[in-house]
Amino acid sequence: MASSGLSQDQVFEVLKSPRRRYALYYLRREGGVVDLSDLTDQVAVWENDTTLSGLTSEQRKRVYISLYQTHLPKLDDAGIVEYDRDAGTISLSRRARELDTYLGDVSRPAIPWDRYYLALSLGSILLVLGVWFNIYPFTLVSGIATAMIILIAYGVSAIGQYLYYRRRTVQGLPPELRRAESQ
Numbered sequence: 001m002a003s004s005g006l007s008q009d010q011v012f013e014v015l016k017s018p019r020r021r022y023a024l025y026y027l028r029r030e031g032g033v034v035d036l037s038d039l040t041d042q043v044a045v046w047e048n049d050t051t052l053s054g055l056t057s058e059q060r061k062r063v064y065i066s067l068y069q070t071h072l073p074k075l076d077d078a079g080i081v082e083y084d085r086d087a088g089t090i091s092l093s094r095r096a097r098e099l100d101t102y103l104g105d106v107s108r109p110a111i112p113w114d115r116y117y118l119a120l121s122l123g124s125i126l127l128v129l130g131v132w133f134n135i136y137p138f139t140l141v142s143g144i145a146t147a148m149i150i151l152i153a154y155g156v157s158a159i160g161q162y163l164y165y166r167r168r169t170v171q172g173l174p175p176e177l178r179r180a181e182s183q
Contacts, residue, residue, distance in 0.1 A: 006078065006098050014078050015102055018176070019063070020071045022046050024103060025174040027081065027092045036072075036088040040064040046177055104175070113161055120157060124150045 006014070015021055022043045027034060044055050044063040072090060076083040079095045130138030131146045141149070 006080075006095070010078060011099065011102060014075065014080060015099065017071060019043060019047070019066060020075060021103065021176070022174055023067065023071060023075070023090075024080070024092075024096065024099065027090065027096070028103070033089050033091040036064070036068065036090060039090060040067055043067065046174065111161075111164060116157070120153060124153070 015024075023039055026039055026042045030038075040060060040063050041052055041055065044059050045052055047063065048055065048059050050059075068085075072081065072083045072085075075081040079093055080099065081096065082091050082093050084090075127138065127141075127146055127149065129135075131141055131143060
């Protein structure tokens with residue numbers, strides 16, 4: 001496995017199979033080591049648009065065999081997952097982050113975080129200048145209070161952004177299935 005990033009051809013090759021994309025969505029959602037049987041069940045549920053109790057053994061078996069023999073080894077060879085065939089466990093590698101752009105949910109408008117932080121920075125600059133030049137009503141705020149207001153604003157914003165992205169990447173269905181469901 002090379003330490004450089006995945007080529008565009010590698011990315012497209014890995015992501016061309018819905019089954020591999022579903023496996024990656026599930027691994028991202030679970031955020032740790034998963035068992036092949038749990039991964040198989042979830043991918044089969046998504047593929048067959050059913051529930052776990054509604055899955056047939058044939059549906060489960062078809063997904064299991066292809067994951068075990070084809071899809072997980074391909075993801076492992078690309079360095080995207082760490083697949084222990086003997087233990088039947090799978091986890092995302094650090095390299096999997098290279099696929100986040102391609103696996104993201106682009107169907108919903110995102111919060112324009114760049115503009116948000118730009119506005120927050122401009123507001124902070126105006127607050128500091130107002131306190132520095134003793135402009136009313138900024139004279140009511142001390143230098144320490146100004147620093148605390150700015151630090152709290154950035155801290156709360158960072159937590160909010162973290163939770164926003166975490167919620168978007170770990171919710172139930174893969175984005176492509178959410179789009180199909182809403183049509």
